Amino acid sequence: MKDKLEQIKAAALDSIAAAADLDQINEIRVRYLGKKGELTTILRGMGALSAEERPLAGQLANEVRQSIETELGRKTEALKEEEKLGRLQEETIDVTLPGRPFQVGRRHPLIMVLDEIKDIFLGLGFEIAEGPEVELDYYNFEALNFPPDHPARDMQDSFYIDEGILLRTHTSPVQPRLMEKRAPYIPVKAIGPGKVYRRDDDATHSPMFHQVEGFIIDKNISFSDLKGILLIVVRQMFGEDREIRLRPSFFPFTEPSAEVDVSCIMCNGKGCRVCSNTGWLEILGAGMIHPNVLKMSGYDPEEVTGFAFGIGIERVAMLKYGIDDLRLLFDNDKRFLAQF
């Protein structure tokens, strides 16, 4: 009996080990453990054994059944795993095939720069003011302290619509417009982004371009505050290790006035082609709001002071994206626009 059981066990384990798939495993299960299986049959024959032999044989038979079941289970798992691996292998795809094309459009680089500048100033507590593009001479020039015979007021340089009406030549008119509304309330902190127009059309000038005007009016605003704000803005726009340099200049609506340079973003100030070997890039004009401008728009220059600045967006966009030809910005070639 014992020998018989040992034989069955050995034969079963051998065939389990040799089984190649789950069907064979099932067959083995039926062959040995099924109702008519070999082991079952043997157990049925236990009745013929003596009372002493029976428990021993029973125990042995159980051990054999256990081993066969364990081995069947283990082999089943192994075969399932093997089959899964095989399936996964089958399912391999070419991951280098291109993805499904999404049709996504792009914002215009000038608009993206405008947005970035707006965000910087919003973070500094500036509001966004707007003004008309067809503007009164009063707001474009007179309220900004331009003398009547200033060359910018010439037909040569500005687009005129009518006597006293022109396309604004800068975004500065938002200053007197907003001041008139707010005076004598302080503080006023605003930027005025938008389109401006001048009678120039060549490789480096477009008759329409974009500026952002910005200004603050409050008690005790000083030139050093102007420097502080500009430094923050320049560093946010061009990187934390940028420096600024201010050169005295002249604008009718600010005094003292300055041209503001930023250390070259290409060469870090060492000198290169982009900065004409000066290490500096001129990016904006600024200054303390002229007392006449404050006065004309309803503020007392003895009580409040302010600063103002104007940034040309095209230049910033060209620097930021490495665009070497201004005309590309207004050319609207799909191959250009899709790059951003």
Next chain:
Amino acid sequence: MRVSYKWLREYVDIPVSPEELAERMTMAGVAVENIEYPGKGIEKVVTAKIEKIEPHPDANKLVVCRINTGSEILQVVTGAPNVREGQVILLALVGGEIPGMKITRAKLRGVESFGMLCSAQELGLDPENFPPAQREGILEFPEDTRLGMDARELLGLDDAILELELTPNRADCLSMTGVAREVSAVLGTALKLPEIRVAEIEEAIDGKVTVEIKNPELCGRYVARLVRNVKIGPSPVWMQQRLQAAGVRPISNIVDVTNYVMMEMGQPLHAFDYDKLAQQAIIVRRAREGEKMFSLDNTERELNPDMLVITDPTGPVAIAGVMGGLDTEITGETGSVLIEAAYFKPAGIHRTSKNLALRSESSARFEKGIDINGCLAAADRACQLIQEMGGGRPVKGAVDNFPAPPANPVIRLRPERVALIMGIPVPGEQVRDIMTRLGFGVTEDGSDFMVEVPTRRGDISTEIDLIEEVARLFGYNNIPTTLPEGASTEGRKSEAQVMADTICNLMAECGLNEIITLSFMNPRAFDMLNLPQEHTLRNAVTVQNPLSEEQRVLRTTMLPGILDILSRNTARKNRDLAFFEMGRIFIPEKGLKLPQEKLTLAAAVMGKTRAGWQSAAQEMDFYYLKGVLETLLDTLNIRKYNLVPENREISCHPGRTARVEIGGETLGVIGEIHPNVAENYRLNERVYVMQLDVETLLRFAGGVKQYSPLPRYPAMERDMAIVVSKDIMAGDINRIIRKSAGNLLERISLFDVYQGSQIKEGFKSMGFSLRFQSPERTLTDEEVNVIHQKIQQALKDNFQAELRG
């Protein structure tokens, strides 16, 4: 303004290089744009004497010269036409260079040559600055010129020319002495201005000249001096060289002196032939209507009362400050010269020179404003120079008609105001020092300074002007960096600004590239849009002085801009285009000075979407663009809108265009461009456009979307296919379905529209998927069947719809 470094050093101590000077000046507000080195590219070019000339054995046009450089004798072959023995010339030595060329030993037709004789052109100089005989051939110098002398030294080219880019307020720097004063203030070094002393003859000017100013509002001062025994000839070489450095061509001694003094002192002068002035009387007045005069450039000028003229009793002899007259011009025969040094008002000169389209160094200075107190000194200086160079003998005294000499302004400068504006207190001593360096007078009044500003600094009239002077000489970059204190402010976009951003971002997300086109348009574009003559869009804001006809008017519609861009891209073989732009259109308003500026969104698509290896390209048709519109309206939470067929949009396809209506208002139009218009723009594919009024969009935008609870009970789906006449619109069917279904109908999706072989002619089949749901309970088959029946009945009643199996 071109400033010779060498010349400038005569007037002020400059212990620094031209480059450092340029940097220091720039950082103090007088920008040096460029430094030009006139001697650049000229090396080892020396004076030499031609000792002997022999014919070339092998060439008719060449000669062989023996040339003495002072230290050696060299053989040089030349083809210059004007060589002769004994001549002193410039020789470029072997190993030296002239602009664009290195000099080497050469053999010309077999004869060795050790150098090259130089013409003006070969040295990079303007031949016009030399006597006519030398303009073609080599340059020639007086026989007593030292041999072996460096050409740069001889020609005054050992210099650096600083090109100033002056801001309009710094007219005082339009002269060498003005720049010298600025340099002295910036560097803190000593001024050495020339001493003016005129050696006069016995004869006095009294009774020889009268000056009458009829229009003091245009002429504030007129100084006249008289010079006798004039001998016209060339001016001295040093003066010619300085004029050339300043960019002025030497002409003759008297004219050169007037130009030289203008460059030196900033005062334009004019010289008249005294004997040709009738009755020796100068009358300064406005020109009379119809008056004419030949100007120095031999052009007859029509004058008018807007212009100031210098006249004698017979008529105009000069256009004040702009150009002299031909009749009183200095000529070789001139014996006596009347020198004018006047002050003309800037605005008048600006108008006159603009009207005559005549600009000169003189008018440019008057326009920007000269020093009214400098006239007499300039006239004296001219007389001094003429006398010193032997060009004539100045008569004693001057006629100085100066109706209202202005006093120097005295301005209060408060130190606390300086500190407030600059953001840093500047010690009183330093403020005083800066003012003194600028040549301003300083006294004290309590803690304030009283600053007297000379009239040459016409840009300074108020305290803020003085503060700017302090700031720039203190150094902008020495001012600290601080941040504004004071009340904090909220930085935020207005609702409209936020929404405009949302709209544009959404358009990009929907696959359209953003473009920026000019606000101008060509009035011809109205024709290209096929608009009839009386169409309202043709009523546009006109630019008086456009750069071209293409930019004659401001756009009243965004279409031409976006169609132009489609057209341009198509011409460049860029296909499958999808663009949008948000910008303003300009609508003239009766009774208002300024036009209405309406923010408008435009979009256009043409061609197909991108295809992939798995997905086919999709036609960007009406429904593509409508999908964009629907997404946009949904994002803005606008639910109630209608697309109404529109066949009156002249630029659009009559059967493929819709007006977008919200709350009884027109939001805009969406549709296909009319084939005629497409053809006008050379677009060979169907183009779909949409134009929406942004303000209307914002007005109807639904605000923040409100959450509705997720359904707790299952939905039931029913599909339904009907056949209807092909003219029946989906929108109408939708409406009837909704109406008949009641509120348990949660969603209608149209999944199929078919016209073709299985459907009878003139009909179409439409497949709808209907979804029923209740927020309160699970619906039963029976009740959904009842609703479904009702819908089918309603469709039958309304559209004679047939159900398909």
